[in-house]
Amino acid sequence: MPEQPEVSIRNLSKSFDGIEVLRDVDLEVKSGEVVSILGSSGSGKSTLLRCINWLETPDRGEIRINGERIGLQDKTQKPMSRRELAKVRTQLGMVFQSFNLWPHLNVLRNVTEALIYVQGLKKSDAVERAMAFLHKVGMAEKAASYPATLSGGQKQRVAIARALAMQPKVMLFDEPTSALDPELVGEVLSVMKDLSSEGYTMIIVTHEMDFARNVSDQVVFLEKGIIIEKSAPEIFFHSPRSERVRRFLELDKVV
Amino acid sequence: MPEQPEVSIRNLSKSFDGIEVLRDVDLEVKSGEVVSILGSSGSGKSTLLRCINWLETPDRGEIRINGERIGLQDKTQKPMSRRELAKVRTQLGMVFQSFNLWPHLNVLRNVTEALIYVQGLKKSDAVERAMAFLHKVGMAEKAASYPATLSGGQKQRVAIARALAMQPKVMLFDEPTSALDPELVGEVLSVMKDLSSEGYTMIIVTHEMDFARNVSDQVVFLEKGIIIEKSAPEIFFHSPRSERVRRFLELDKVV
Amino acid sequence: MSNWEILWASRDVFWQGFGNTLTIFSISAVLSFLLGSLLLFSMEGVRPRLKIPLRIFIDAMRMLPFLILAYLFYYGLPSVGIRMTAWQAGVLALVLYHGAYFAEILRGSRITLSSGQEEAAIAQGFSRPTMFLRIILPQLVLRTRGVMGNQLIILLKDTAFLVIITVRELTAAANSLSSTYFIPMEAFIVVIGFYWMISLALEQGIRFLGRIGEKRGFNNA
Amino acid sequence: DLPEVEERGYLRVATEDNYAPFNFMSGNDPDGFIADVLVELEAYADFEIRQEILPWTGLLAAVSNGQYDAAITGASVSDERLRVFNYAPPFASAQHFYIKRADDDSINSIADLDGKTVGVQAGSVLLSRLPELEAMLEESGGSLGTVMEYEAYPEIYADLANGRLDYVINSAVPVNDLINERGDIFAAGQAVSGPGFVAWPVPKNSPELLTYLTDFMAHLRDSGRLKELQEVWFGESFDDLPTTPITSVAEFHEMAGM
Amino acid sequence: MDGNAWGLLLQGAWTTAWISGVSILLGVFLGLVVALLRLAKIPFLDQLLGAYISLARATPLVTLILFIFLSGPTLGINLNRSTAAIMALTLNTTAFNAEIWRSAFNNFSKEQREAAMAVGMTPWVYFRRIMLPQTVITSLPNLVNEMSFLVKGSPAIAVIGIVDLTRVTNRISAVTYDPLPPILAAGALYMAMIGLLVWGQRIAERKANRLAM
Ligand SMILES: Nc1ncnc2c1ncn2[C@@H]1O[C@H](COP(=O)(O)OP(=O)(O)OP(=O)(O)O)[C@@H](O)[C@H]1O
Ligand SMILES: Nc1ncnc2c1ncn2[C@@H]1O[C@H](COP(=O)(O)OP(=O)(O)OP(=O)(O)O)[C@@H](O)[C@H]1O
Ligand SMILES: [Mg+2]
């Protein structure tokens, strides 16, 4: 019996206002694997990520987390209740492209909120765990600040700490390092590497080629909602099958 | 008589809640020059940029655009009226880290609004110019869309077009390419290169080393609100004076 | 006796009226805020079928004069066998009526809340009620504080309508004193003084919310 | 005062619109006892009468404030109002009677009111003269029950009809009118106070106008028109009313036997 | 109730409608002006307007109307009744609307303002082109709430002798001793008037739902 994939996406399609943004996307991510998703702006990367945890309802297709169907009841094909959805989602962590911090809560409480009210941790345990992750991203001394007073990179780091602190099985990152300086990219990366060695599965949308090259087990290239390349990073970056990817990579070098 | 600098910053200091975020910053930018500002997250880069067009009021210091004082009346040291401020600001264009598009206006009108109501262009001229810049950033076919339906990179490109269309003397960019894929980074870059050859002066906050290396005439490194290195890119990237910068650059290579 | 002396001699009547007004107001304010929040939450679509009836209820309350509502509860319901005391009918009418308004105020702010924050909460596995209570409602309260102030003051003044259903609150006290002794101006100055005191206290509370909001970047003007 | 009025050429009077049978509206026109009296006054006076219709709430305030020269309405005389107003000679009795539900057999005399719930208008003369009823009840070994105060009579009648109240107190004229209209539901009982009067309030600083109105009342009485109008509108004539103006509490108490 | 009574009710409804309508228009506009003046934080004027809002919100309408009507002649101004009524309603609703506008401006996105400043918009252009179009929509539920309170509070104007809808109801029930039918009829008319406003709000909201970002 082959190993069951942690995340399996089959035949996923999604359109907005009649325009197809994702078309028949298939993807399997094994446990502990890190997958990078590349593609030009507007190619559907964020949409794909948002479909995985059903923030966006796909038009067609099937998504399973650990064999468990998300979004639709397996037998009846009826939509899941929100409670059921929430349960499946606790296995998925997500860092958003636009951070989405909660402005009325300070940095610490942005991280502890879900620990306390979703995972049911005691307050002191939640604070302890939150501080540990805030340390990891270098935001411990801003624990009492409110989001409105943070710099872009600081917000992003808090958003990362918030998602990591939930310790989900699968982490979805939407450009997690876009607002970070090289030093922090390195730090966040090492946190993510730790996670992957701890058995976390990760799907990462990114524009940073080096990042994708060094961390991923699989690189996926999206173009107008279609996966046109899906391979190991050695192959992807050195001998891509598609002309399109070759052009994409070349441009990167020129910059 | 030495050439008058386009932007001159003297002794600029700014603190938030008693914590000094900028300390005695001095910077001169000559006409047509491109200055990159590097530094780790939270070092005060965005704050410096925001002080330059007085979106943030500095505690001390003096800023001149083309010899003209911004923020304070030259003679009386009294704060400028908002109308006077608006006038000086027309010389400055700014692209924000968080895009800041106006949600009630579609892409085209986001660009034309200031052309019509600040520069007083006729509507047809404004539309023509706006479309030209939207073309440059590859957003012409989304002209009728509303910001809420755009992807992160698309929003950023509109924000860039909006600032460029005003054809200001000095452009301030806060991480203009952080949400862009390499292809677009290339495109935006070439737009910016064009601008610099057209005589625009630019101050760019960025995390992309290559970008800074290839485009700038001057690279500035901020650390905890102090400029600790300010030099030509060849010197900055090959033989920086400060140990701190060397460490910063090394980390970049590791990634 | 001068008019002011007459009023001073009847201060007990005023104090009692003031006490009643304050009690009715506090109970109704708390309950109608809770009702408003509950209405908003129920309209968020846990059961889509609830949405339209609730919408109709809210709009009906906004269209119906409060006096008529109070009148129907107190004088109309006995004819179908439901008999409430004046206080029960008064508080119930205030709560239903202003609850609908609170719901509309919160809803107005709700639709401008960035959906990203909600998504972040959903992605973290928050249940709907918890998310509403911990993420959404606190922000709505901070954002609508000015309008809430309006609403609370209107609620305060609406308690005066309960004179018609025999609740002896502040306005009733003034009415009866002024028509007994015919000292309208002085009696009403005293009443306005009392109402103003309560609304100044409310404004103070709103200002306190404002300071909380300011620290969190909710005050941008 | 009167000289001013004559100089001006018209008298400004305030009347009401929802106090049948004194003042009410037939369509857009004032009707009732007062409307007919005003016709007489118009004929009697050598100045014009300008009538303004106000609700009771603001009416006395506007008169005492000088916006109007007199309130030509059905106002009951009371100690407190006499501080601010004089009254022209009364034209109707304001003796108080109780009203009960027509089908309520438990009340047949004043003694039966013992301990029962009574409704009465807040701040009214009726309320201030309740002690008289209390004294009557105590005489028969009973006591006054709960007193519920209302803003207006329509609500009081509604609560009497639906059983929240056992009886209601109102003065002679409105009681007659109510029984006329809704005799099927309500029934009138005995008097629960000494005599009372309905008259026109005139500001204390207009003594000449008071004299003028006193003369006018005498003219009405002598011509027999007053009796006619009383019978038309009140269903009875009040023949033993005082014929002098009421200007002080002492006078009033003496007339009312208080 | 006969046809005659209905005729009277409709006349009363028209009085209520036009006086409320004028006051609503004035109040929304003046509220905006007051809110803007308060945002400018001009010393003294700011405190003055703050005190006005505080007092005007706390004063019952009846008292305000009586006060204006009765003190007018003392101050040598002879107000006709409708003017006095409109003045009182406007003074009252302006205070509430000012807070509604102010709240909307306070909640308005800081980022959008900065983007406008950065392209050199003057405060006025920013206000007119960026802020107002969005705050009109976001304040609409609250403005319509306040309009509904104004219409419902308008019976207070009867105290100075204006024959509005409620007054007509009282007149009718004073004769018939049966208040319920005219009250219900008047209630229906009030609901129709306010319903029109609520309906307008829904339409406008549907057109502008893209503002949610
Ligand atoms: N809510 C929406 N309504 C309509 N169109 C949408 C919506 N969300 C996304 N789109 C469109 O779908 C396409 C894909 O968007 P998506 O956000 O997935 O792109 P992306 O690959 O993440 O781009 P970027 O790198 O710029 O973030 C874009 O053309 C976008 O305009
Ligand atoms: N409004 C504010 N109130 C309080 N502190 C602030 C405020 N704005 C910025 N800061 C603080 O000032 C410091 C510098 O912020 P700034 O935004 O300039 O950083 P930056 O260099 O742009 O960082 P990044 O690369 O992450 O965008 C940060 O520590 C930030 O928390
Ligand atoms: Mg994206």
Ligand SMILES: [Mg+2]
């Ligand atoms: Mg920054």
